[in-house]
Amino acid sequence: xxxxxxxxxxxxxxxxxxxxxxxxxxxxxxxxxxxxxxxxxxxxxxxxxxxxxxxxxxxxxxxxxxxxxxxxxxxxxxxxxxxxxxxxxxxxxxxxxxxxxxxxxxxxxxxxxxxxxxxxxxxxxxxxxxxxxxxxxxxxxxxxxxxxxxxxxxxxxxxxxxxxxxxxxxxxxxxxxxxxxxxxxxxxxxxxxxxxxxxxxxxxxxxxxxxxxxxxxxxxxxxxxxxxxxxxxxxxxxxxxxxxxxxxxxxxxxxxxxxxxxxxxxxxxxxxxxxxxxxxxxxxxxxxxxxxxxxxxxxxxxxxxxxxxxxxxxxxxxx
Amino acid sequence: xxxxxxxxxxxxxxxxxxxxxxxxxxxxxxxxxxxxxxxxxxxxxxxxxxxxxxxxxxxxxxxxxxxxxxxxxxxxxxxxxxxxxxxxxxxxxxxxxxxxxxxxxxxxxxxxxxxxxxxxxxxxxxxxxxxxxxxxxxxxxxxxxxxxxxxxxxxxxxxxxxxxxxxxxxxxxxxxxxxxxxxxxxxxxxxxxxxxxxxxxxxxxxxxxxxxxxxxxxxxxxxxxxxxxxxxxxxxxxxxxxxxxxxxxxxxxxxxxxxxxxxxxxxxxxxxxxxxxxxxxxxxxxxxxxxxxxxxxx
Amino acid sequence: xxxxxxxxxxxxxxxxxxxxxxxxxxxxxxxxxxxxxxxxxxxxxxxxxxxxxxxxxxxxxxxxxxxxxxxxxxxxxxxxxxxxxxxxxxxxxxxxxxxxxxxxxxxxxxxxxxxxxxxxxxxxxxxxxxxxxxxxxxxxxxxxxxxxxxxxxxxxxxxxxxxxxxxxxxxxxxxxxxxxxxxxxxxxxxxxxxxxxxxxxxxxxxxxxxxxxxxxxxxxxxxxxxxxxxxxxxxxxxxxxxxxxxxxxxxxxxxxxxxxxxxxxxxxxxxxxxxxxxxxxxxxxxxxxxxxxxxxxxxxxxxxxxxxxxxxxxxxxxxxxxxx
Numbered sequence: 031x032x033x034x035x036x037x038x039x040x041x042x043x044x045x046x047x048x049x050x051x052x053x054x055x056x057x058x059x060x061x062x063x064x065x066x067x068x069x070x071x072x073x074x075x076x077x078x079x080x081x082x083x084x085x086x087x088x089x090x091x092x093x094x095x096x097x098x099x100x101x102x103x104x105x106x107x108x109x110x111x112x113x114x115x116x117x118x119x120x121x122x123x124x125x126x127x128x129x130x131x132x133x134x135x136x137x138x139x140x141x142x143x144x145x146x147x148x149x150x151x152x153x154x155x156x157x158x159x160x161x162x163x164x165x166x167x168x169x170x171x172x173x174x175x176x177x178x179x180x181x182x183x184x185x186x187x188x189x190x191x192x193x194x195x196x197x198x199x200x201x202x203x204x205x206x207x208x209x210x211x212x213x214x215x216x217x218x219x220x221x222x223x224x225x226x227x228x229x230x231x232x233x234x235x236x237x238x239x240x241x242x243x244x245x246x247x248x249x250x251x252x253x254x255x256x257x258x259x260x261x262x263x264x265x266x267x268x269x270x271x272x273x274x275x276x277x278x279x280x281x282x283x284x285x286x287x288x289x290x291x292x293x294x295x296x297x298x299x300x301x302x303x304x305x306x307x308x309x310x311x312x313x314x315x316x317x318x319x320x321x322x323x324x325x326x327x328x329x330x331x332x333x334x335x336x337x338x339x340x341x342x343x344x345x346x347x348x349x
Numbered sequence: 350x351x352x353x354x355x356x357x358x359x360x361x362x363x364x365x366x367x368x369x370x371x372x373x374x375x376x377x378x379x380x381x382x383x384x385x386x387x388x389x390x391x392x393x394x395x396x397x398x399x400x401x402x403x404x405x406x407x408x409x410x411x412x413x414x415x416x417x418x419x420x421x422x423x424x425x426x427x428x429x430x431x432x433x434x435x436x437x438x439x440x441x442x443x444x445x446x447x448x449x450x451x452x453x454x455x456x457x458x459x460x461x462x463x464x465x466x467x468x469x470x471x472x473x474x475x476x477x478x479x480x481x482x483x484x485x486x487x488x489x490x491x492x493x494x495x496x497x498x499x500x501x502x503x504x505x506x507x508x509x510x511x512x513x514x515x516x517x518x519x520x521x522x523x524x525x526x527x528x529x530x531x532x533x534x535x536x537x538x539x540x541x542x543x544x545x546x547x548x549x550x551x552x553x554x555x556x557x558x559x560x561x562x563x564x565x566x567x568x569x570x571x572x573x574x575x576x577x578x579x580x581x582x583x584x585x586x587x588x589x590x591x592x593x594x595x596x597x598x599x600x601x602x603x604x605x606x607x608x609x610x611x612x613x614x615x616x617x618x619x620x621x622x623x624x625x626x627x628x629x630x631x632x633x634x635x636x637x638x639x640x641x642x643x644x645x646x647x
Numbered sequence: 648x649x650x651x652x653x654x655x656x657x658x659x660x661x662x663x664x665x666x667x668x669x670x671x672x673x674x675x676x677x678x679x680x681x682x683x684x685x686x687x688x689x690x691x692x693x694x695x696x697x698x699x700x701x702x703x704x705x706x707x708x709x710x711x712x713x714x715x716x717x718x719x720x721x722x723x724x725x726x727x728x729x730x731x732x733x734x735x736x737x738x739x740x741x742x743x744x745x746x747x748x749x750x751x752x753x754x755x756x757x758x759x760x761x762x763x764x765x766x767x768x769x770x771x772x773x774x775x776x777x778x779x780x781x782x783x784x785x786x787x788x789x790x791x792x793x794x795x796x797x798x799x800x801x802x803x804x805x806x807x808x809x810x811x812x813x814x815x816x817x818x819x820x821x822x823x824x825x826x827x828x829x830x831x832x833x834x835x836x837x838x839x840x841x842x843x844x845x846x847x848x849x850x851x852x853x854x855x856x857x858x859x860x861x862x863x864x865x866x867x868x869x870x871x872x873x874x875x876x877x878x879x880x881x882x883x884x885x886x887x888x889x890x891x892x893x894x895x896x897x898x899x900x901x902x903x904x905x906x907x908x909x910x911x912x913x914x915x916x917x918x919x920x921x922x923x924x925x926x927x928x929x930x931x932x933x934x935x936x937x938x939x940x941x942x943x944x945x946x947x948x949x950x951x952x953x954x955x956x957x958x959x960x961x962x963x964x965x966x967x968x969x970x971x
Contacts, residue, residue: 072832087541111547119545127538131371131560140556141546173368180920188542195546210689211859215903215916222913237833244905244914267907281837283862284907287889295841296834299802 033062034231035084035199040093042076042083049305053079055255056093058330061248063198064229068246068263070239070278072300076255077235081201084233085117086110097199115145118192120221122204124184128176135172138162138190145195161190165220182213189220199231206241218245239282243267248336251275254303254311257330261337271333271344274312310342318343378640385636391629392571398442399449406439410596419612429614431604437614441622443596448626451508451591452577455515456570462516463523464566470524471531472554478528485521493518493580494587501589511590515577526569527562534561564641568634575630582623598623651821651853652678652701652740657715659696659705661924668924670696672877674715675951676855678821683847683854685864685885687900688874691921694857697874698823701855702742703732720820738768741814745826747806751798757809758784758794765816783812787842804835808842815846822847822854828863840867861904865889873897876922876932879951883958893960893969895937931963939968 042054053076061067069077082088084095086105095103102113121127128137138158148154159169165186176184185205192200202221206214222245225232236242242249243263250260251272259272270276277296284291298315310328313319322342330340379385398405408426414434422429428437466485470478491499497514504510534540534557543553582599584590591597598619605615659671671693678684688694699705701717703724717724719740724732741764744750752760761780765771771779781791787808798806807827814822827843828836844867847854856868864871865885872882873894881894892898899917919936922928928935934944944963951959954966 072834085545087545114545114547117545119542121538121542123538127542129539129543129557129561132556133368135368140543140548144543144546144548144552175371182920191542191546210921211903212689212899212917213920215905215914216918218905219914219916239833240905240907243907244911264910277834279907281833282907283837283840283860283866285861285865285889285901285904286908287865287886289865289908295837297838299804299835300832 033060033065034098035233036060036094036096037084038094038096040080040083040095041091042079042088043091046304048302052255052303052306054083055303055306057250057252057257058093059250059257059260061231061233063231064225065248066225066232066234066246068242068249069233069235069252070237070242070249071252071258072237074254074300074302075252076303077237077252078203080252081119081203081233081235085119085201086113087119111145115195116197117199117201118195118197119201119203120185120188120192120205122207124181124188124208125176127188128184130176133173133175134162134167134179134187137176137187138194141191141195147195157194161194164193164224165190166216180213181209182216185209185213185217186220189217189224193224197230200233202232202234202236204236205234207236207238214241221245239278251278254300254306256303256311257338257340258312259337259339259341260330261334261339265334265337269334269337271337271339272312272341273316273318273343310340312341375640379636382636382639384632385640388629388632388634388636391625392633395445395449395626395629399446402442402446406436406442408436408439410435410440410443411594412436419608419615422614428618431601431615432608437601437618440596440601441598441618444598444601444619445622445626447508447591447595447597448578448581448623449574451512451515451581452574454512455519455577455581456574458512458516459519459523459573460566460570463520464527466520467524467527468531468562471528471535472558474535481524482528485524488517489521494584497584497589506589506592508591508595511581511584514584514590515580518580519573519577522573523569526565530562530565531558534558564638567641568638571630571634571637575627575634578630579623579627650677650679651719652676652855653716653718654697654701655716655718657697657700657717658713659693659700659710660713661710663709663925666925669927670710670877670924671700672927674874674877674879676872676879676882678853678855679870681848681851681853682870683856683868685868685871686855686857686874687859687861687864687871689859689921691924692874693877693924694874695825696877698742698825698855698857701821701823702736702740703727704736734768737764737819738817739819740821740823741817741819742823743807743810743814743825743827745829747803747810747830748798750810751806753798755797756794757796757798757801758791761794761809761813761816764813768817779816780812783816784809786815786846787812804831804839807831807839811839811843811846815850815852818850819852822852823857824854825857826859827856829858829860836863843867861889861900873900876927877924878932878961879959880933880961881959882951883955887955887958891955891958893954893958893965894933894962895939895969896933898969899936931961939964 038058040054040057044051044053057080059067069080071077079088083090090103094101105113135158138161139154142148142154142157148157162169162172167183167186167190176187205221206217209217218241224230234242234245246263248260249263249266251258251274253274259275266275267279270279277294280291280294281296296315303311308327309325310323313323316323328340328342330338332338333345412435416434417430418432418434420426420430426436426438428441430436466481470481496518500510500514540553540557543557581590581597585597585599586603588603591600593600601619602616605619609616654674654676657671657674661668661670674697686694686697700712701724712725715725758777758780761783762776765779766773766776781794784791784794789805789808801809828839831839840863858864868885870884871888872879873896875896881888881892881897888897902915903917905911905914917936922932930945930947931949934940937944947963949961949963951961952965954960
């Protein structure tokens with residue numbers, strides 16, 4: 031199986047005062063061209079770090095990132111700059127991700143200028159205005175500054191900036207989390223349209239399960255730097271196998287008064303994966319954990335068609 | 350704002366829209382700040398005085414006239430005369446010239462040296478940061494006055510020595526300011542974004558880091574000009590700064606203090622000159638601080 | 648069933664350099680004894696301003712109450728003096744804010760922060776107040792021993808528990824919770840919501856829950872009021888709003904949320920943006936974004952219409968469109 035992007039046993043450890051923080055620990059997956067992989071998890075599970083390691087913003091501690099069949103881990107300089115045109119990122123915070131001293135036009139033009147795509151000002155301008163049209167920014171906002179615009183429009187600038195170099199792969203790092211629901215829906219639709227029209231490949235990082243279900247083909251659930259479960263989006267919601275996924279799903283408040291379900295509450299809180307001991311990282315919070323879970327790190331194994339889970343007890347009994 | 354697509358033009362030019370620089374916004378916001386505008390005029394006045402002192406002065410500031418010594422303010426001598434009969438008004442004009450020039454020199458030197466150190470420390474981080482910051486720590490631990498004493502002890506007192514003392518004294522502040530500003534900017538997502546779409550280091554610095562440093566830098570220049578004037582006057586007052594025959598406000602105060610109980614004009618006028626210029630720079634700086642913030646509503 | 652709080656015709660405006668922002672316009676709201684009311688809306692709808700008005704904490708340098716009564720146990724809070732209000736705030740009515748990090752003082756021990764409001768209001772000895780603080784900690788699920796610690800030693804969820812303990816120390820009649828779980832992770836959010844629900848039932852507290860999340864409302868509230876542009880545009884019992892909503896904005900809100908239970912390929916968001924409270928559109932404030940707007944909507948400002956007992960809608964066409 032090979033896709034546009036393949037990640038093999040990717041690791042990123044950070045040095046902290048308390049010891050090595052295993053932010054991303056042995057993550058492997060592959061995403062096909064034109065597919066959306068949703069990455070979900072709570073804060074501190076390593077999902078944002080994962081996106082940055084894939085893009086080469088942060089160096090990997092171990093493992094490989096294979097893009098279009100080529101190992102791009104640790105590539106620097108000229109070649110990295112070429113790669114970056116194909117791999118882009120959309121940020122969560124539409125405030126800190128835009129240079130406050132640049133107007134909308136300059137913000138979107140900057141990637142083109144940095145890569146010397148056009149030598150003709152007119153062609154450059156045309157391209158920028160087209161990009162503004164694509165993301166639904168009125169052209170008369172070209173010379174406005176970010177602080178004059180609302181969160182939704184700012185996020186549109188961020189999307190236009192990521193798109194203007196015609197990338198094939200985009201990491202969306204919580205792109206709608208800072209927005210109000212009605213604006214969130216507008217931006218989600220935009221991202222979805224762009225993805226379908228241009229056959230873009232997304233890694234969609236978020237903590238919001240309903241958003242990730244809506245937009246993703248496959249979903250990867252992360253817990254404390256490790257993969258907990260990965261399967262097609264619908265399968266995850268119909269048949270979650272990992273106790274963490276089950277608890278996560280049961281924790282989402284559903285806006286439907288007739289929707290009743292069993293309340294599975296996960297006790298305790300997520301901690302930092304600093305110098306983790308062997309054993310399942312979810313065991314301290316897991317209602318089904320036994321002695322083996324404390325001792326042995328579970329293998330990420332295939333339970334059903336395309337359904338992977340890292341749990342000793344998954345499938346053994348009804349959990 | 351209307352989403353209406355009317356008024357959208359051809360290829361590049363969007364009809365009816367003009368690129369507006371942020372300088373216009375800054376001026377607009379600054380003008381609303383009445384006190385800051387007053388400060389601005391004080392600063393302009395000071396600059397005019399410094400530039401045109403010879404034309405504005407009615408007497409030679411060093412011309413001794415013992416017959417007319419210790420005159421109170423009159424039509425002849427607006428601010429009175431001093432112990433040697435020199436015209437205080439003319440001396441204040443020339444003194445302003447010295448103060449402002451030395452302050453400006455000190456400010457520029459400390460900004461260039463301190464700013465570079467701070468920028469390097471902030472942008473490079475890690476070992477460069479640690480090394481540079483230890484140097485700054487050492488500099489901070491020596492009080493400014495003590496530094497000035499050392500410099501005048503080594504090199505003698507005078508205009509250049511004073512400028513040197515002020516420059517060295519201002520380095521740590523500039524370095525720390527730029528370092529923390531750049532640290533703040535470096536962690537912003539837009540810097541990461543710029544690198545992600547392939548901007549080289551130099552481009553990141555020129556297009557993204559520097560424009561966002563300018564505001565604190567400009568504010569710091571105005572505020573430290575005021576502070577420098579005060580320091581120069583202070584040094585001259587205790588006899589370590591500018592030496593006669595060069596005229597300087599602090600030195601004038603020093604001369605006046607011997608007769609402070611009998612003859613007030615020799616102390617009051619230089620004192621007021623120092624206070625007003627200090628106030629002017631501070632008000633101007635505060636106004637700029639508000640006006641330069643792009644997030645301010647206008 | 649009597650009501651604990653009765654707001655009528657509340658208007659709040661803020662004076663800024665560029666004009667007057669009409670943040671809250673003619674809001675009527677009543678909270679029954681032991682009931683939970685959800686106040687739902689997007690950023691800038693006026694939810695927090697409404698809550699702050701109940702506490703009489705609007706900054707009067709910029710803000711102004713232009714009309715309204717807020718009846719709480721027979722007193723109009725708008726007419727009370729500061730000293731009287733201080734007796735009510737924190738004791739009779741308390742508030743939980745969104746961000747637990749900024750609500751707690753970083754240099755005071757957690758138990759002392761909880762004990763403080765008890766000491767002020769109940770005039771108890773410090774020792775008794777401390778005992779009460781420890782009881783409260785146990786009640787929100789934190790071992791009493793941890794009261795000796797400082798806020799930075801607590802995680803986000805724990806801090807919010809402490810904030811809730813503080814708010815409930817004096818057994819208030821009314822709890823105002825402003826997005827109490829927005830800053831928390833979803834598993835922690837469900838723990839905290841469960842706890843709030845449980846404590847509220849046990850102590851018999853009424854609650855006004857401010858949130859943008861309809862899911863939280865569905866799980867915690869008895870009644871719902873939807874706010875848009877400073878007005879309540881639809882209000883009623885939980886079921887009425889969730890199963891029989893009549894206002895196009897409420898419809899838009901529900902359509903904007905990706906569903907967990909149903910399969911939707913495309914969301915149907917409300918077009919456009921929330922209006923600027925300084926320049927509210929004439930007629931119905933929602934008409935520029937409304938798919939069902941007719942010419943009359945542009946001129947006539949709709950009043951609240953009762954479509955069913957207890958179910959009020961501010962829409963001229965509430966009996967035609969969306970009516971099932």
